[in-house]
Amino acid sequence: MVSGAPAGPTGAAHPRKTYTAALSVLASLFFMWGFITVLNDILIPHLKIVFDLNYTKALLVQFVWFIAYFVMSIPSAKLLERTGYKWSIVIGLGIMAIGALGFLPASQFVSYGFFLAALFVLASGITLLQVAANPYVSVLGPPETSSSRLNLVQAMNSAGTMVAPLFGSLLILGRSSSGSVEGGDTVAAKLTEAQKLADAQSVQLPYLGIVAVLLILAVIFALIKLPDLGSDTRRLAREERRKHSLWKHRNLVFGIPAIFIYLIAEIGVGSLLISFITMPDIGALTPERAGTYLTLLWGGMMVGRFAGSVLMRFIRAEMMLAGASVGAFTLLMVVIFATGHVSMWALVLVGLFHSIMFPTIFTLGIRGLGPLTEEGSGLLIMAIAGGALATGQGWVADHFGLQWSFLLPAACELYVLFYALWGSRPTNALEAEQPLEAAPAGVPE
Template identity: 90%
Template sequence: MVAGVSSSPSGAARPRKTYTAALAVLASLFFMWGFITVLNDILIPHLKIVFDLNYTQALLVQFVWFIAYFVMSIPSAKLLERAGYKWSIVIGLAIMAVGALGFLPASQFVSYAFFLTALFVLASGITLLQVAANPYVSVLGPPETSSSRLNLVQAMNSAGTWVAPIFGSLLILGRSSSGSVEGGDAVATKLTAAQKLADAQSVQLPYIGIVIVLVLLAVVFALIKLPDLGGETRRVAREERRKHSLWKHRNLVFGIPAIFIYLIAEIGVGSLLISFITRPDIGALTPEDAGFYLTLLWGGMMVGRFAGSFMMRFIRAEMMLAGAAVGAFALLMIVIFGTGHLSMWALVLVGLFHSIMFPTIFTLGIRGLGPLTEEGSGLLIMAIAGGALATGQGWIADHYGLQWSFLLPAVCELYVLFYALWGSRPTAALPEETLAAEAE
């Protein structure tokens, strides 16, 4: 992937190492956590019916999921410093497997609290993977191509999000009592206790399959060798971080809220898409059929990330981000003020413009941090907790209507535009460190 020469500490020229194999293996992680995260968009309408929830209560699924990023990011960063990238990934996969296994007792006892607890554990494992993998990919090659590289592997994350709605629609919504009934929310009170038990247990088979895959991935990562860029980075950081302040870097200071605010928009749109397009005045679809359009939303993110990774070789990342923010805002205005299939397709197309936002904000946020890169990355990963505030969109939907609730993600797009045009400009930039790859 990377060709050329770099200088060793002694000044001698040496060939720059290639990391194509390592990136290919890491791409599987991005695929898997994307797949699992987007299954929440299937769980929300499903559990809403099983437990007779309003929108705010149903979006507690996303609240506990993303609050895990806030609670577990610092412990994950500490574990990463002690265990290194490889074993942090193995531990993260094991924690995820435990959380997915928790869906069995949750469905057996038909307990919403158990479901939320299992989701928190599952999200805690993903937090550890995020803390390890995102900065690892960013430094796994030359800094000038970090945005393109992270967009490329994030495209594999989007491939997982594209497959998940198909999987969930067939194995969860398709097997539930309400999955084939138009206006699924309206039939919640008509389900018998036996139907609710059967619907709750419909998640068992999919999540058992997830447990098996996660355990296999943990074994694979335990056995393979990955370039250890972490050891050198951590040594430099310990020596140099006291000489510098993270808060002098404007791109990081404004990048943290940019990630936080963007996640509110991304999660709100995905979580409420099925409920929105099943409405008689929008799409008049069954929940199972609406799952297909959720696939298109996340498929748009996959296509956008592959396209964005290529286009960023020729267009500055800041300009790409600004264009994406304007496009997403315009589509959300159509969602709010339009009706019928016009609003439905506008919401689906938002995914195309959301595609590059997270990886681009992330790489712009750590640009010029030098030895502070890992610490800055940890703060940006913690900001993913913003997805928890998508619950606020549920509150707006309960009190002012589902269509008006999309004003919240629309406002979020405006902050992303501000960040692209001004907030992302680096100040007090530090020289990038040349990292030596050491096999673990």
């Protein structure tokens, strides 16, 4: 676990400046894992065509990605306890680089199984970053502004998600045999084996570039100093820990399923947007052009997070979350029952209302946990595995139609509304500790 001396006068004299520097560096992590995660939304329609998959099988991309959060969250927390936040981040970046490198043999052998294995390794590295960075940002400053602070750095995550579709559309869909063909989901049978090999290998250059960036970030984080987290996130001594129970905190108990259920909605919407707006009666676009609308979806999330970071200084986080869930539910009803560009734009705009949901649920979930924050954060990060069940939306699409499949994320928005109005109210809150003070220079990470 991170350890070090308490802050001295030097470290405490300019805490705001120190936190700003730390948050700026951490923002690069949020950008990068957002960028890589949303590339999956490009991979799904691309691999669907290359391997001639139905929606359920294509969404196995998201299943293996998010199941990594469930499988690897506890090992990540154990590693964090042993190595500290800084070196956990460095190791996480290294694991991500190995996963991205796995796209080379996967594309060379044109193996869907290899692609899924590489994605699992890549997601395992991101899980370690999530376990380290989210609670770090939450406690790096006054607790009353934690939601605002996490929304701010999550906006950088959304900046990555906004850039990724442009990158993927140009370098993956734009270079594939079917990327410029209208009705791209239906052309797989028209591709020759040589074309399928070429399409599979179109991912090599983009992911080699990602490997290089991840290794550069790992070197940077190995060299910099990050403020010590102090007592806010250190585990209690075993005897002291027995006096407290995470399960007496209603906001955490209902927050874990809130994260789980929300991720089903977010991932389902993003994963199927390109397929949805290439439909003849919706947008009738090519997959490459549809990728630009994916940029607008995630761009809306970035704008919403920047706006939410400001608005939450004046409006209670619970009320912002309730309003966002109502807005997203309404738009999804339009997606289901409208047609043409009305339905298409309604789906794109869902991103604006999804924007604040994850960081707000997360900070509401750990509110009042005091020194139990670290354990509660680990459970919330594990709940990100809910994104794996977006595969269920693929099953609904295969059996009842793609448009009707958006009933699943619509139902998820209703649980988020319940959490905002009642489930997020803290019970058994522990006494708040003083805001974190920065560690002086030279304190070990």
